[in-house]
Amino acid sequence: PTVSPFLDPGPVTKVNSLAILQLSRDNLVPVYLEAPKGKHDGYAEGAVVNTRYGSFPHSTMINVPWGSQIRASKVDTGSRGRNKRKRDAADDAGKEAKDTPEESNTPLPSNGDAGADAEVQVKKAVADSSGFIHVLPPTPEVWTSSLPHRTQVVYTPDYSYVLHRIRARPGSTLIEAGAGSGSFSHASARAVYNGYPAREGDKKGKVYSFEFHEQRYHKMKQELIDHRLDDIVHLTHRDVYNGGFLTDDGKSPEAESVFLDLPAPWEALPHLSRRNPKDPNDKTWVSPLNPKKSAYLCTFSPCIEQVTKTVSAMRRLGWMDIDMVEIANRKYHTSRERVGLNLCFDRGVNNSARDVDEALARLTEIESRFREHAAKSRGEGESDDDEEMDDDDAIAATKTKGGKKGNKKGSTENGNSTIPDNEEGNVSGSGSGTAPWMEGRLITRGEPEIKTHTSYLVFAILPREWTEQDEAAAAARYPVVG
Ligand code: SAM
Numbered sequence: 189p190t191v192s193p194f195l196d197p198g199p200v201t202k203v204n205s206l207a208i209l210q211l212s213r214d215n216l217v218p219v220y221l222e223a224p225k226g227k228h229d230g231y232a233e234g235a236v237v238n239t240r241y242g243s244f245p246h247s248t249m250i251n252v253p254w255g256s257q258i259r260a261s262k263v264d265t266g267s268r269g270r271n272k273r274k275r276d277a278a279d280d281a282g283k284e285a286k287d288t289p290e291e292s293n294t295p296l297p298s299n300g301d302a303g304a305d306a307e308v309q310v311k312k313a314v315a316d317s318s319g320f321i322h323v324l325p326p327t328p329e330v331w332t333s334s335l336p337h338r339t340q341v342v343y344t345p346d347y348s349y350v351l352h353r354i355r356a357r358p359g360s361t362l363i364e365a366g367a368g369s370g371s372f373s374h375a376s377a378r379a380v381y382n383g384y385p386a387r388e389g390d391k392k393g394k395v396y397s398f399e400f401h402e403q404r405y406h407k408m409k410q411e412l413i414d415h416r417l418d419d420i421v422h423l424t425h426r427d428v429y430n431g432g433f434l435t436d437d438g439k440s441p442e443a444e445s446v447f448l449d450l451p452a453p454w455e456a457l458p459h460l461s462r463r464n465p466k467d468p469n470d471k472t473w474v475s476p477l478n479p480k481k482s483a484y485l486c487t488f489s490p491c492i493e494q495v496t497k498t499v500s501a502m503r504r505l506g507w508m509d510i511d512m513v514e515i516a517n518r519k520y521h522t523s524r525e526r527v528g529l530n531l532c533f534d535r536g537v538n539n540s541a542r543d544v545d546e547a548l549a550r551l552t553e554i555e556s557r558f559r560e561h562a563a564k565s566r567g568e569g570e571s572d573d574d575e576e577m578d579d580d581d582a583i584a585a586t587k588t589k590g591g592k593k594g595n596k597k598g599s600t601e602n603g604n605s606t607i608p609d610n611e612e613g614n615v616s617g618s619g620s621g622t623a624p625w626m627e628g629r630l631i632t633r634g635e636p637e638i639k640t641h642t643s644y645l646v647f648a649i650l651p652r653e654w655t656e657q658d659e660a661a662a663a664a665r666y667p668v669v670g
Contacts, residue, residue, distance in 0.1 A: 194327065344375075364396070483652075
């Protein structure tokens with residue numbers, strides 16, 4: 189099977205593949221990129237994504253490196269006017285119109301040579317600098333931020349910690365219930381993925397996911413196929429409180445990791461036992477857990493009453509090392525800010541320029557001072573190498589010139605930012621080779637408060653079973669000497 193774009197998206201965007209369009213920091217839109225096939229319903233360019241930042245024909249987003257910035261295009265709306273009239277007529281007739289204002293991508297049969305026709309039309313799309321977006325590869329993180337919500341979902345700060353604590357790793361077998369909107373399923377699929385083809389003897393890594401809501405089950409089943417994750421995530425339609433966690437044909441998934449995002453985890457826990465909790469001598473009992481390994485479990489519950497009941501059930505069923513964690517996530521936004529002209533001169537040099545001319549004159553002066561300084565620090569004889577001075581040298585020179593070392597506290601709107609004085613790290617900028625300090629001060633703003641309580645995470649471990657046979661085998665393997 190071809191590898192899921194969530195696991196290996198390749199270097200560039202592809203036709204018919206899922207891409208995540210980032211309109212702004214927190215506004216992400218999943219789109220399947222369509223090849224221009226000729227005239228589409230509404231746009232001569234083919235499929236177009238319309239946003240408040242402009243229009244983006246799919247054709248401008250295909251075969252570009254992931255992460256590319258895409259400029260808005262002027263699109264030929266000739267046929268859109270006609271289609272608008274069609275939509276209006278459909279509305280009048282009380283029918284659902286096909287075309288939506290956000291995305292119009294329903295192809296119409298082409299009249300003529302589809303490829304050539306589309307090419308001509310695409311050329312008509314004149315670049316317009318009114319806006320831009322970024323085209324991102326699908327990852328569990330961006331999917332979580334853009335997925336169609338069918339339920340409450342588990343977010344990245346929680347699931348990254350959970351996956352770490354329940355020891356999900358390449359080759360692991362993980363049980364998850366309920367699947368809900370599939371946010372956790374995507375993250376866990378990547379965590380257990382062990383490559384195609386797996387090395388001989390390696391376990392492939394599987395997620396056994398359960399969902400009892402029929403519609404959600406069907407939606408998620410289709411989504412897993414579309415995302416080519418159905419080989420890793422095995423989804424079952426079931427009420428796990430009654431039906432437990434075996435496969436449909438009664439086999440054990442042999443899981444080592446378990447995640448329960450259910451309203452009443454204590455109702456599901458008895459099914460996760462190594463022996464029948466009602467009759468430990470029941471020889472017909474099949475445990476869904478791997479008999480050779482300890483099981484690592486996490487339950488995810490928003491209320492403390494649920495936690496109490498879960499912990500009580502865990503204790504009775506032999507789970508150990510029980511503890512509870514709440515993830516209090518706080519976002520930091522870091523950017524460079526130029527406030528007028530002044531900040532260009534914030535490096536121990538006079539900070540007040542009266543106008544652009546004066547600012548430029550000072551900038552030139554500062555640059556020449558840096559060059560001089562850098563040359564000196566390399567030794568007088570090498571001063572001819574000035575041309576080769578790089579950003580790091582310039583900044584090193586600035587530091588010495590400015591005389592101040594270490595971090596300097598600054599203030600911003602919410603009064604809790606730190607402005608480091610020596611921010612020579614990697615900073616995204618114009619990419620033109622400008623020293624980062626010239627692009628403004630580095631500002632870090634923390635969200636003033638933790639916004640929401642997500643859930644309480646209860647962790648526990650069920651040790652592996654140790655039988656007489658295991659003991660005998662261990663004794664034979666490691667005989668006591670002496
Ligand atoms: N973890 C999911 C995600 O990240 O998208 C969200 C899970 S959602 C909060 C809880 C899901 O559990 C719902 O979809 C619900 O239908 C399902 N559910 C509730 N009780 C269940 C049961 N007894 N068996 C299986 N699924 C159940």
